[in-house]
Amino acid sequence: MAEIQLRNINKRWGSFVGVDNFDLTIADQEFLVLLGPSGCGKTTTMRMIAGLEDATEGEIIIDGKVVNDLDPKDRDVAMVFQSYGLYPNMNVYDNIRFPLKVRKVPENEHDERVRRASAMVELDEFLHRKPAELSGGQRQRVALARAIVREPNVFLMDEPLSNLDAKLRVSTRAQIKNLSHELKVTTVYVTHDQIEAMTLADRVVVMKQGKVQQVGTPTDIYDHPANTFVASFIGSPAMNLMDGTLSGGTFSGDKVSIAGLPGADGPVTLGFRAEDATLAEGSAGQIMAPIYTIELLGDATMLTVRAGGQLVSVKAHKEFRAKIGDMISFNVPVAICHLFDKESGTRIDAT
Structure with a gap:
């Protein structure tokens, strides 16, 4: 022992x-x-x-x-x-x-x-x-x-x-x-x-x-x-983190609107992972932004957009093709969203 x-x-x-x-x-x-x-x-x-x-x-x-x-x-x-x-x-x-x-x-x-x-x-x-x-x-x-x-x-x-x-x-x-x-x-x-x-x-x-x-x-x-800190250190790519405001259960930020989130009103940081986001048709998604970079990974295509003042990664299927500058929109399921206190960075758990 x-x-x-x-x-x-x-x-x-x-x-x-x-x-x-x-x-x-x-x-x-x-x-x-x-x-x-x-x-x-x-x-x-x-x-x-x-x-x-x-x-x-x-x-x-x-x-x-x-x-x-x-x-x-x-x-x-x-x-x-x-x-x-x-x-x-x-x-x-x-x-x-x-x-x-x-x-x-x-x-x-x-x-x-x-x-x-x-x-x-x-x-x-x-x-x-x-x-x-x-x-x-x-x-x-x-x-x-x-x-x-x-x-x-x-x-x-x-x-x-x-x-x-x-x-x-x-x-x-x-x-x-x-x-x-x-x-x-x-x-x-x-x-x-x-x-x-x-x-x-x-x-x-x-x-x-x-x-x-x-x-x-x-x-x-x-x-x-x-x-x-842990969210940004663990994962490849790291968890996407976007600053915004929670009001009446809706997170709002630059080019972002996600409803149905628990938590008190006020400034928060929203987190989600690239593999949890899904591309939407046209402009129907919760987040809409132009493509910043495209990386072909073999088993998937990694897209990066600039939204909420941050670079945000989204994993698409391997056949996805587009050009830098093309507009895309995507959804993030509420169940996999993470909320953090804007000032301390501490996780906010649903009560």
Whole structure:
């Protein structure tokens, strides 16, 4: 068992607050993703779990034991970094084996554990090679195998895919997902890539400027963002956000009118996702605007218009054809609309 409890963790450097009152329990065997833009505190949080940074305040508890004063080597965690951190003079086999030597694991166990770890990430045919002879994806798999061979209580992964090209990111992501299923080890994964978060996580923690904005399953966060920051950070494309006024259940904005919405009268921000909008005939839609850009995606056509003072995305079928400047109109079902407070950005739930 390796439950991790972070009790009111703070990290400050002078007056600068890196992590502000982070309070969360990570369940045994859970795959938790810390998601947010650069500088939001996600890597600092991970480094405090690892013992590479000291918490200014709060307790870090792993497997029922307070570890604040323990050295990293005594916390039974294995880290995979953005930089692969391989030893260039060692071949793949010895790179994977190195943690076993450091931890003084009996030598008669080394070969079996190294080969089991290498097999999990499909490196068997590369064990004799040096890091310089490997591709970026292969090097990252060596780093993964070196973490696996430790058989730790906790995996900590700090943006491990960010140095890989798009195709390798997809295949290595699938490998990490499968490893998580096989190994059943508590994992904390840091990324700024919301697709990685959505596809890998059991739960996602969205952070901004050191503060937790929302914690939930990928589906929860996608379908019910807590505020406009989360709404704009999750999804590809991000949720459309339009400023306007709610009056008598009707949202009104520039080139926009949507009736039947719950909520008190006043200024609000309306949110909806591109895939939830549907094109209407002629000018019969709730939103009408000229096409700003057209992107052919293969399985769909992404249209962008300028409405409500914002660029708004709408996903059309793949056969849709039009030109920039053509006028289109579209509808947004009331049931999938999101309303946010104009000033605070906080979600307004129907009562």
